[in-house]
Amino acid sequence: MTNNHTLLIIAHGSRKASSNDEVIAVVSKVKERLKENYFSVDAVFLELATPSIEDGIKSSVAKGATTIVFLPYFLSVGRHVSSDIPEIIKNQQELYPDITFRVLHHLGSEEGILSLLSDMALEGLE
Template sequence: MKGLILIAHCSKRSLSNNEFLDLVSEVENKDKKFAKIEAAFLEFATPNINTVVKTFIENGIREIYFYPYFLNSGKHVSVDLPNIINKLKEDYPLMEFRLLSHFGKSNKISNIIIEDISSYLKDGES
């Protein structure tokens, strides 16, 4: 079975964290490729990555994908997350872990921005 963990940094504002949790719930409701989809926070909030991984393993998930919900490839994306995944590979050698490209690397983002901005313009405006 496959599981997906969407990872966000975290905010000191619980409202911001709840927005992310709502998004993850929406993704889970729409996607049928994964047996389970959960949120994890990198810092300051729960659940963290290790907690979600342990829960997945306890529920029989043996292949875990990590999707960083980050716009840019800063230190968390380029250093911290790979280090966390490498440690998980050491701790759980029979598991399969795959770190996916971060959200900001998607070639669809520019189209989403253009479409979203266009929705605010009146007909005929350019």
């Protein structure tokens, strides 16, 4: 273990197992890319699937994390991004006052999404 950081990518969760598996597959590839920077990278789900955010935090702490970074895998700010996720994380921070929690902005607000959409659209004309 070269660092004490874990990354939890928070997805909504679906009743459809293949949808959750798709998120888990994306997260596995991100984990591979970040192995020098995060000793653990996991998908966690707000609802309808497991592990929950709370489970992910518990497991990170058990593995020795001192910093947990949260990345909301959401395209826009609904109630989940604006209230539900911050509330869960706030409550969890109170349970683990010695762990540093950092919440990133949600995926949809990332500038890079514009290039990604533009590139896809250009491929559509080829």
